Amino acid sequence: MMKAANTLKADVVVIGGGPAGMSAAVAAREAGAEEVVIIERESRLSGILQQCIHNGFGLHKFREELTGPEYGLRYEEMVKKLDIIVMTETMAVDITPGRVVTAVSKERGYFSIDAGAVVLAMGCREKSRGALSIPGTRPSGVFTAGTAQKLVNIKGYMPGKRIVILGSGDIGLIMARRMTLEGAEVKAVCEIMEDSGGLTRNIVQCLRDFDIPLMLRHTVVKIHGNKRVEGVTVARVDENLKPIPGTQEYIECDTLMLSVGLIPENELSKKAGVEIDPKTRGPVVDENRQTKVPGIFACGNVVKVHELVDFVSDEGETAGRAAALFSQGKSLSVSESHKNSNSHKSAVSVPREQKKGVKHLQGSGGNTVICTICPMGCKITVDKNMNVSGNTCSRGEKYAIQEVTAPKRTLTTTMYAEGGTMVPVRTDSPVPREKLFDCMEEINSKTLILPIRSGDIIIENIEGTGANVVAAGSFL
Ligand SMILES: Cc1cc2nc3c(=O)[nH]c(=O)nc-3n(C[C@H](O)[C@H](O)[C@H](O)COP(=O)(O)OP(=O)(O)OC[C@H]3O[C@@H](n4cnc5c(N)ncnc54)[C@H](O)[C@@H]3O)c2cc1C
Structure with a gap:
């Protein structure tokens, strides 16, 4: 990298090393930018994916079902x-x-980089209790779901044992399963709206598999406890989302997890002078993902909250390629109709599997299954004579029959390694659902020794299921 009197120079500087930033940097290099820099505040790349150890990533991009760390590792x-x-x-x-x-770092102190183009890829942050104004005391034991996820999946600490989760988006659902697999009791997931905001498959695999109650049209109205949370009061809400008097219910718990939404990290964007969209709370961008400030681009969750990482990577590619062209003095084409792409629907067609909520699961009799083999997400019905309808391929038929007779699940969890590292692991094929807890017990009874590479077999034929437990991340 070139250096000119205390200021470094680069063609493209990407801020944030999550999936958006990594794909932007890769695309910028591939489009001819010579010096591309990623600035990342954490000690390694991959952003939020590092703590998302569950599978469900990459179906569109790689046509494979990867865990978050595996998806990140590819980039x-x-x-x-x-x-x-x-x-x-x-x-x-x-x-x-x-x-x-x-920027600032321990190694370099304060320093500046004069960039040909900048890509903002700082992701988003969670809304906290303050933003919700829940009445009650201020005991410990109130966590945002993302913080709890980091504690359990990266640091190896259990945030609590008896848990109520507020918010049934995908993060809340995934944490309900994660905490249950690690031995906690999830007493309820409360959702203020009349349907869950999470993917149907997550309602099935994270709540129904474990009989976790989903309390729709309910919210937490009070937190109890002095030093530690002792319980919460929940209440039903009316059509204006106001608690209905007389519907209060006390639930004893030691932990309240808040999964109530994400907001783009926009402080830096504001400093750069970019226009912020009041709806998305992220920068206004055009079809090249260029903000209103020439040469400053933005992509991923910093622009608007995305549900699927695959679309984040696509957006990163667009931004990175355009940033490279800008830094080379080449012109970017912008069609009039796309000057502000924030206000337009994504060009990528939304797969059926993304359809939300419990309602999507309601069939016309028989067992209704949402197929998770591919992103199509067919809604398949299996009647009592095992006649299958609604599938679009034979794999779907096989999946649906399996799901109603002997469901299997890919197990994803972490394993403790000497020195305190938590290594994400997964089974290399699905295991019978009723064996999940036995598999967890065996996994938790072992300690790993580093180095470990993604794909290394750690336990062969776990619990006689025929599946191996493999590492889903590299720790050298
Ligand atoms: C719990 C959870 C479950 C999910 N499950 C799925 C799933 O099953 N399938 C799926 O496809 N998607 C899933 N997603 C969504 C997907 O993970 C995100 O959409 C994607 O990771 C967003 O990527 P990003 O790069 O925009 O942001 P991030 O991954 O958040 O990366 C932003 C990066 O910027 C860095 N940064 C921020 N500010 C600065 C700064 N000032 N200086 C330096 N660095 C900075 C951060 O440290 C971070 O590394 C899930 C998300 C969550 C939170």
Whole structure:
């Protein structure tokens, strides 16, 4: 990287090393940018994917069902191969409209990079209790779902044992299953709306599999406890989402997990002078993902909250390619109708599997199954004579019969390694659902020794299921 009197120079600077930032950096290099820098405040790349150890990533991009760390690793390898400069443990603190990025790290102190183009890829953050104003005391034991996820999946700590989750979006649902598999009792998931905001498959595999109650049209109206949460009061809400008097119910618990929404990380975007869309709370961008400030691009969750990482990567590619062209002084074409793409629906067709909620599960009799083999998400019905309808391929028929007779699940969890590292692991094929807890017990009874590479077999034929437990991340 070139250096000019205390200020470094680069063609493209990407802020944030999550899936959006990594794919932007890769695309920028591939489009001819020579010096591409990723600035990432954490100690490694991959962003939120590191803690999303469940599977369900990459069906569109790689036509495979990967865990979050596995999806991230694919991009980390591309970043490495293309000689992209990665500055981890480095926090970007300022950007000028003229594209000078100021950052700070232990190694370099304060420094600036004069960038040909900048890509904002800082992701989003969770709404906290403060944003919800729940009355009651201020005991410990109230966590956002993402913080709890980080504690259990990265740090190896259990946030609590008896849990109520507020919010039934995918993060809330996934944490309900995760905590249950690790031995906690999830007493209820409360959802203020009349249907869950999560993917249908997550309602099935995270709640129904474990008989976790989903309390629709309910919210938490009070938190009890002094030092530690002792319980919460929940109540039904009316059509204006106001609690209905007389419907209060006390639930004893030691932990309340809040999974009530995400907001784009937009402080830096504002400093750069980019226009913020009041609806998405992220920068206004055009079809090249260029903000209203020339040469500053944005992609991924910093623009608007995305449900699927695959679309985040697509957006990163668009932004990275355009940033490379801008830094080379080439013009970017923008069609009039796409000047502000935030206000337009994504060009990518939304797969059926993404349809939301419990209602999507209600069939016309028989057993209704949402197929998860591919992103199509066919809604398949199996009647009592095992006649199957609604599938679009023979794999769907097989899946549906299996699901109603002897369901199987891919198990994803973490394993403790000497030195305190939590290594994400998965079974390499689905195991019978009733064996999940036996498999967890065997996994939790073992300690790993590093180094471990993604794909290494850790336990062969776990619990006689025929499936091996393999590492889903590399720790060298
Ligand atoms: C719990 C959960 C479950 C999910 N499940 C699925 C799923 O099953 N399937 C699926 O496809 N998608 C899923 N997603 C969605 C997907 O993971 C996200 O959409 C995607 O990770 C967003 O990528 P991003 O790069 O925009 O943001 P992030 O992954 O959040 O990355 C942003 C990065 O920017 C860094 N950063 C921020 N500010 C600065 C700064 N000032 N300086 C330096 N670095 C900075 C952060 O440290 C972070 O690494 C899930 C998300 C969550 C939270």
